[in-house]
Amino acid sequence: MHPAGDTIAAIATPLGAGGVGIIRISGPASARILAEVTGCKPESLRERYLDYGHVWDGERCLDEVLFVLMRAPRSFTGEDVAEIHAHGGDANMGMILRRVIAAGGRHAQPGEFTRRAFENRRIDLTRAEAIADIVNASSEKALRVAQGQLRGQLRASIDALIDRVMELLAETEAGIDFPEEDLPPSERDRQEAHAIETARRCQELAASFGLGRALQHGIDVVLRGPVNVGKSSLFNALIGQERALVHAEAGTTRDYVEASVVWEGVPVTLVDTAGERRADSDVEDRGIAMGAERAAKADLELLVYQAGGLVPEVAGSRQILVASKADLEPSAELVGIATSSLDRQGLDELRAEILRRCTDGASEGAEGVVVTNERQRSRLAGAGTALSAAAGLIASRAPAELVVVELTTARQLLAEITGEEIGDEMLDELFSRFCIGK
Ligand SMILES: Nc1nc2c(ncn2[C@@H]2O[C@H](COP(=O)(O)OP(=O)(O)OP(=O)(O)O)[C@@H](O)[C@H]2O)c(=O)[nH]1
Ligand SMILES: [Mg+2]
CATH class of the missing domain: 3.40.50.300 (P-loop containing nucleotide triphosphate hydrolases)
Known part of the structure; x- marks a missing residue:
């Protein structure tokens, strides 16, 4: 991946003939590039206003267009974003994109707009993945699940699971600080039940991937x-x-x-x-x-x-x-x-x-939450396994430090789903599966 900070551009609409095709530009030079190619003065560009004009290459008019500027941070990527709505068609779109690149843009890589949205904290990973799912959805039900994920339904479920793990983690860490105070049996049972129930919820959500995969x-x-x-x-x-x-x-x-x-x-x-x-x-x-x-x-x-x-x-x-x-x-x-x-x-x-x-017999969860990719499934399943192990350790009165290790693993895996804790390599891999212009 290129370092963020430069200005990227791509055709955001599908190839082929179409009434309208859209070029998307994102980065600090968006406004300057838009002004240059449309022949406007930069100070005359109105924010979030669909303007009418032309794209110029010197004296030559390339196309009659509509264009809009969305200033940071109120845009999809969180950066300055410009869109040029031109007449569709590969030759026309290719020509206008070349003009934008000549004015200082760089060809965007697959998924780079969405990655910038993620890195600028406009969306979490579950919502970034939902965008890919929406674009690829081939049935209404698949679309409904992806739209739910974009609205944050999966995110909310994961956050609730993380809260449960954090609660248990806080209680267990308190046990490390006061080791001489042995937990009363009723309290131990409650913690064990809490871990088992949280593990069950993780496994149930992981199992919904059977349906998510089939839908997708x-x-x-x-x-x-x-x-x-x-x-x-x-x-x-x-x-x-x-x-x-x-x-x-x-x-x-x-x-x-x-x-x-x-x-x-x-x-x-x-x-x-x-x-x-x-x-x-x-x-x-x-x-x-x-x-x-x-x-x-x-x-x-x-x-x-x-x-x-x-x-x-x-x-x-x-x-x-x-x-x-x-x-x-x-x-x-x-x-x-x-x-x-x-x-x-x-x-x-x-x-x-x-x-x-x-679908492995899986159905939608109570709120219609369905896991739609292997990345999410494997982390939920891993968190479930770690929580079950934690429950076993609590029951056998193992040292609190060991329980903390399992709970920390569970928390970490869940945080990877939303992207709170995720490495660059994993991000490269994930966004490379998107198409250009997304
Ligand atoms: N009574 C009855 N006859 C059937 C039924 N299904 C198929 N047939 C008859 O069985 C014969 C073969 O049907 P096909 O569907 O062509 O069988 P196939 O397995 O595709 O045959 P191949 O392509 O040759 O392998 C036809 O004469 C059908 O009318 C059924 O449910 N009941
Ligand atoms: Mg036959």
Whole structure:
């Protein structure tokens, strides 16, 4: 990362044709650069006023624009920020950005605007990450969770956990100062219960990542099984569309077919594959192999077998056993989820089971707080482990110093989530995952 203090610029809107495209500039030279490229006098620039004008390159008019200046600290980054709203389109935006750079701006790195907002204490890390989540959200529910995080819901939950740990830490440190005063048993029990309850809350929040991950990244589900068992029919029934070819002839599906749906806010990609059998042609063999490769990359495999037929063996929680054509065997006891594409039996149950598996059974917390990335999850889980260890030490009347070590670890991990205590390297890594202009 470059040192802060210089003035950065980037195109903040997506590439491609658009009615409007925005160039964002942040840093001490923002006002001077804006005045230079628009041909205004710096003292005539009004703060937070959307002005009309042109971008000039010497005598040449580059575009007709609207522009606005937001002075520090009342801006997203906490620095002077200028925005130029020009006509969209890659060529036009590229030309105006080059003009801004020529006037003294530097190309911003990925996430550099948000990083400056964080470093100037405009937002904490959970809110910085929420911005990335909002921009990438592909369903309304994912968006709602990210918006909640931006409003500070996760931050509030973490702060409440830190308060609980600090309370316990203060009490335990008091015990170090007065070691001769042994804690009454009732007091020890209370402290132990407090640590256990705080550990439980950390673990519960960590577990919500199952749902957060599914909402954020979507899930990928592949249908597999022998030829003709009704995979394509089930695929069509699940997505509610005649997308894949269905035929009584075995070996109908050759290439795998993908479709995207949203179930309970979770973006789901379903993949129908070629039926498995010892094929009599190279093309079919290749199709079956491609299906197997695709299945290996999926979050979940539906192992489809025909009711009354050979039941496949399930290996692990990545696979769900599905019996098809249950309408043909109405009285049979079927293993797995019994479905019929014909009369739509078992489809709701199958959908629910797919979502349950992919979200690790996690649901939203009481206030709809959901952890949406591994960084947050691992620290919550670590804090939970440290707090459980602290509870064990309290119960076994271990020296207070040892309890303090565990509690300090828990506090530190929780503080890393909001960014109160975090190293530069970790910040570099985190913000490099943002895109340029954010
Ligand atoms: N009775 C009944 N027939 C079904 C059902 N699902 C599929 N079929 C029939 O089974 C045959 C095969 O269906 P497909 O969906 O093409 O099966 P597939 O597993 O995709 O077959 P391949 O692509 O060849 O591997 C068709 O004649 C379907 O009409 C069902 O739920 N009930
Ligand atoms: Mg098929």
